[in-house]
Amino acid sequence: MLTKKQLELLIFLEKKITLSSIPPSFEEMKSALNLKSKSGIHRLISALEERGFLRRLPHRARSIEILKSYKSISKLSENNFHQINLNKKSENNINSYNIPLVGKIAAGLPIDAIYNENEKLNVPNYLMGNGNYFALNIIGDSMIDIGINEGDIAIIKQKNDAKDGDLVVALIDETETTLKRFRKNGKEVVLEAENKNYKSQVYKSGSNIKIQGILSGLIRRYN
DSSP: OOOHHHHHHHHHHHHHHHHHSSOOOHHHHHHHTTOSOHHHHHHHHHHHHHTTSEEEOTTOTTOEEEOSOGGGSOOOOGGGSEEEOTTSOOSSOSSEEEEEEEEEEESSSOBOOOOOTTOEEEEEGGGOOSEEEEEEEEESSTTGGGTOOTTOEEEEEEOSOOOTTOEEEEEETTTEEEEEEEEEETTEEEEEOSSTTSOOEEEOTTOOEEEEEEEEEEEOOOO
């Protein structure tokens, strides 16, 4: 299971190494993935190494060896999201729909969102309206003051914009995601926690923050 950016980097590395036998530089990788800093590339490479897709050879410059091909995995795309149409009733189950359970998201410090398009979650239709939906496991406790706890499953409506005060899934620098309350403060974007022990995350104009969706509902499991 890889994030979208991890998968993009793996594909880029494998193709470049196949063509020239020489791994690309960090600058080439940064440009290819449209990232602003090389630190993001370092994080992606470390994640791919931890997951067994590549390894770095010590004491050698530009030394990356592919251990597992990107062809062994599938990339999550918009086609994998289930399109909800409440005007069309299912013969098997008119009260719920299967939507992708695509990974986990931080309600705390940002973490990678791990995608697995093979998992599905059956969700009551009253948690959704028209549009594309996906589900995420909640990690962390930064939203507990409004009843969002670690272990909950968030039902997210896929959107790329938000109103002031919305609870959003935000993608930061193309590599990390978090669930927070969205605020605009002039030209700044503020991602507010709902836990007094966490500070708000403030991003200046020009920062690479993208809204991925709006919280639509929660599912909680009790053991």
